[in-house]
Amino acid sequence: MERDDDTMPDGGGTADEAEVALRRRLAAALDPKGPGRPVLLLVEGAAGTGKSRLVARLTAAPTGSARRTVPGDPPAAAGPELLVAEDVHRAPADDLARLRALLAAPPARLACVLSYRPEELAVPGLVLGPDTDLPAALTVVRHVVGPLDVAEVHRMAVAALGADRCPPGLAAVLHRVSGGVAQTVADLLDLPDLPDLLPPGPAAAGQPLAAALDRIGPPPRLEMLLRRRTAAVPEEHRPIVFAAAVLDEPATSRDLAAVAGLSGPRSTDALSAALRAAALEERGDGRYGFGSPLAAAAVRRTATGPDREVLHRRAARLLVRRQPVPWERVAGHRRACGDERGWLHAVERAARQFEDSGEQQRAVGLLESALATGPVPEQARSRLARLLARSAVMGLRSDETLKVLRHIVADPGLPPAVRGEIRLDLGLLLCNQMGDVMEGRDELARAVDELTGRPVPLARAMSALAMPYGPDASFAENVAWIERAVTVAEESGDPVVQAAVAANRVSVLLNGGDPAAWPLIERLPRDSDLIGCRQQTSRGLCNAADAAVWLGHYDSSRALLAEGVELAARSGAAYAEQTGRGCALVVDWATGRWSGLAERCRAFVDESGDMPYLASDARMVLGLLALARGEWADTLDHLTGPDAAGLDTGPVPISATASGALVRLALAHDDVAGAATEAAAAWQRLRAKGIWAWAAELAPWAVEATLRAGDPSTAGAMTEEFAVGLDGRDAPSADAALEWTRA
Numbered sequence: 001m002e003r004d005d006d007t008m009p010d011g012g013g014t015a016d017e018a019e020v021a022l023r024r025r026l027a028a029a030l031d032p033k034g035p036g037r038p039v040l041l042l043v044e045g046a047a048g049t050g051k052s053r054l055v056a057r058l059t060a061a062p063t064g065s066a067r068r069t070v071p072g073d074p075p076a077a078a079g080p081e082l083l084v085a086e087d088v089h090r091a092p093a094d095d096l097a098r099l100r101a102l103l104a105a106p107p108a109r110l111a112c113v114l115s116y117r118p119e120e121l122a123v124p125g126l127v128l129g130p131d132t133d134l135p136a137a138l139t140v141v142r143h144v145v146g147p148l149d150v151a152e153v154h155r156m157a158v159a160a161l162g163a164d165r166c167p168p169g170l171a172a173v174l175h176r177v178s179g180g181v182a183q184t185v186a187d188l189l190d191l192p193d194l195p196d197l198l199p200p201g202p203a204a205a206g207q208p209l210a211a212a213l214d215r216i217g218p219p220p221r222l223e224m225l226l227r228r229r230t231a232a233v234p235e236e237h238r239p240i241v242f243a244a245a246v247l248d249e250p251a252t253s254r255d256l257a258a259v260a261g262l263s264g265p266r267s268t269d270a271l272s273a274a275l276r277a278a279a280l281e282e283r284g285d286g287r288y289g290f291g292s293p294l295a296a297a298a299v300r301r302t303a304t305g306p307d308r309e310v311l312h313r314r315a316a317r318l319l320v321r322r323q324p325v326p327w328e329r330v331a332g333h334r335r336a337c338g339d340e341r342g343w344l345h346a347v348e349r350a351a352r353q354f355e356d357s358g359e360q361q362r363a364v365g366l367l368e369s370a371l372a373t374g375p376v377p378e379q380a381r382s383r384l385a386r387l388l389a390r391s392a393v394m395g396l397r398s399d400e401t402l403k404v405l406r407h408i409v410a411d412p413g414l415p416p417a418v419r420g421e422i423r424l425d426l427g428l429l430l431c432n433q434m435g436d437v438m439e440g441r442d443e444l445a446r447a448v449d450e451l452t453g454r455p456v457p458l459a460r461a462m463s464a465l466a467m468p469y470g471p472d473a474s475f476a477e478n479v480a481w482i483e484r485a486v487t488v489a490e491e492s493g494d495p496v497v498q499a500a501v502a503a504n505r506v507s508v509l510l511n512g513g514d515p516a517a518w519p520l521i522e523r524l525p526r527d528s529d530l531i532g533c534r535q536q537t538s539r540g541l542c543n544a545a546d547a548a549v550w551l552g553h554y555d556s557s558r559a560l561l562a563e564g565v566e567l568a569a570r571s572g573a574a575y576a577e578q579t580g581r582g583c584a585l586v587v588d589w590a591t592g593r594w595s596g597l598a599e600r601c602r603a604f605v606d607e608s609g610d611m612p613y614l615a616s617d618a619r620m621v622l623g624l625l626a627l628a629r630g631e632w633a634d635t636l637d638h639l640t641g642p643d644a645a646g647l648d649t650g651p652v653p654i655s656a657t658a659s660g661a662l663v664r665l666a667l668a669h670d671d672v673a674g675a676a677t678e679a680a681a682a683w684q685r686l687r688a689k690g691i692w693a694w695a696a697e698l699a700p701w702a703v704e705a706t707l708r709a710g711d712p713s714t715a716g717a718m719t720e721e722f723a724v725g726l727d728g729r730d731a732p733s734a735d736a737a738l739e740w741t742r743a
Helices: 016-028 052-060 093-104 150-159 170-178 182-189 208-214 222-230 237-248 253-261 264-276 293-300 305-319 327-336 340-356 360-373 378-392 399-409 414-429 439-451 455-466 475-492 495-511 517-522 531-551 555-573 572-589 597-608 612-629 631-639 652-667 673-687 699-708 712-726 732-742
Strands: 002-006 037-045 081-087 111-116 139-145 281-284 287-291
Touching: 016 037, 016 052, 016 111, 016 139, 016 253, 037 052, 037 081, 052 081, 052 111, 081 093, 093 111, 150 170, 150 182, 170 182, 170 327, 182 222, 208 531, 222 293, 237 253, 237 264, 237 287, 237 293, 237 305, 253 264, 253 305, 264 287, 281 439, 293 517, 305 327, 327 340, 327 360, 340 360, 340 378, 378 414, 414 439, 414 455, 439 455, 455 475, 455 495, 475 495, 495 517, 495 531, 517 531, 531 555, 531 572, 531 732, 555 572, 572 597, 572 612, 597 612, 612 631, 612 652, 631 652, 652 673, 652 699, 673 699, 699 712, 699 732, 712 732
Parallel strands: 037 111, 037 139, 081 111
Antiparallel strands: 002 139, 281 287
16 A cells, blocks of 8 residues: 655555556656656655555656756756666765755756665654755655555455466465565565465464464565564664564563563663664554564564573463453463463463354364364363364364364263264264265264263254254154254253254244244344354354245345344354355345346355355356256256265255256256156155255146156146145245146
């Protein structure tokens, strides 16, 4: 970002607009027909911000016949002169004197451009030294070149790597680690396989930034700059610089002194020396530090190992005195100083802190790192694993979490109750984030056996087995599970598990078209003081919206989505939020809001494609849109391709709708036998499930295919079975489909 500062500002707009304004200033000064008012353009910016590139662009094609000159050259007769001096902070005294002399009585058509680093000026704020006196006839413009914003970093990344190698979130992480310093961004973009080194995307939101920094390290150019500046600080004052690097955030002079082990005038002198050498910078609000995490990392590498340990130990002691305690940072410092017991304690406290504040993704990243580090004492390992499992089911996909949980439940030394609790969340993770419903439900069933006498996790496991979307259990079995779960949840007295079971009860009843579900939605604890209750409510609302769209209650679905997604985002239920966003695509398809829908679906698949259950909504809609456009190959790819939900293993309502589209496609190709075969298989899946409200997009086409195949008796029986299945059910879409089927 850039800004201008003079008596008649050119700034206020975008960086591009500011550059255009600067060009106009230079052009006006160099115009032989102009009023002849000289201009001094001061281009100010910290190291690496892009001053030289800006100066090169501004002076590449000066207007008119300007003569490039240097101080001391004989003046042109009357023609315009362009003087460019870069890195003025390094200029020797005699050069500064020549510049001052020129600018004290500038030629009428002089445009002078000076670039400099303000942090390295001999006298702060005085570019040309203390003896500068600029005449009133000289227009002086200061243009500050600051850090790039995320959008500018994204443009640099696309230009360097290509759009296809810039995954979502890459620019944000690049911006964060670099502080937006243009040269550092450019150096990072020169790294081979950069997208593989940084953790972009929502799925990695919980991954500590330190992990990315450890992989890439500071670029050599930045490291050399910081080493030079640190070396310029007298040795007795350097601990203040190392303290800032270890704290790795803007800190007060008192905190820096405490970590550096300095007191009184010694700490003040040290901080002043560090600022004079530009080893540290003022960060506002009485705080000091570095411009980016990579800069801090570069300085940390210059300290010796024993010195770093001492600094990290002091930093941990400092931070535990804060309220609230930043336990994640404490964990990092304790680990860095070799305090393993204290590190594990801080990790656990940090994870609980994140869980309480709805930041499950951050908890997952921290716990994964801790459990993957090496041998962890058994007691601590069990506690951390339970925390990881609990956080993971509210977040997004994590293959590392899956691997850790599988390894832990296989440990024969684990107490059965602990194993059952972890297995419960493993099953939920498999069913939801990983999209492996069959294996997930097997784990849930095993968890039920292991959780006898533990009503809270037992109710959760039973409630999860009640969810009706999977093809492995009939609707009657789902209903039986939710009834058992309700009883156990009531006995538990735990409000969070009661909210979880209530949310699933809504899903079971509403998907079955039971009108009794609607009042239950209103009773979900939206305003509970417990974040766990709000998370479960957000999940229940998003799942209710999904059920409503399959039933044909589109307005209700939109209203539930709006409430559920907002509550999920506010309470940190990332998976529920994504579920709601996927459902919104189905609602748009069902209600004819097709403008831009394919693009929205593709974006959603790109964002959540590693979570098959989530992406199945978007893939189905893409297939249906392709069918409507007559794009047969794309229809098949979206509905039956390698990334599509399996018709026999995926969510039953999606399988039924996809089969309906495949029957239509076969009929359009006059493949009556193929259409009848697909219809029979899909019908059998619905019969096994027992939720006929999900047949709205299948039944008319399945019956037609059966009739055209010459089997009116079976077609009639299908129609009657459909009608019986809808008796007493609140399912407007299926009711309309039944009338069509009978026509």
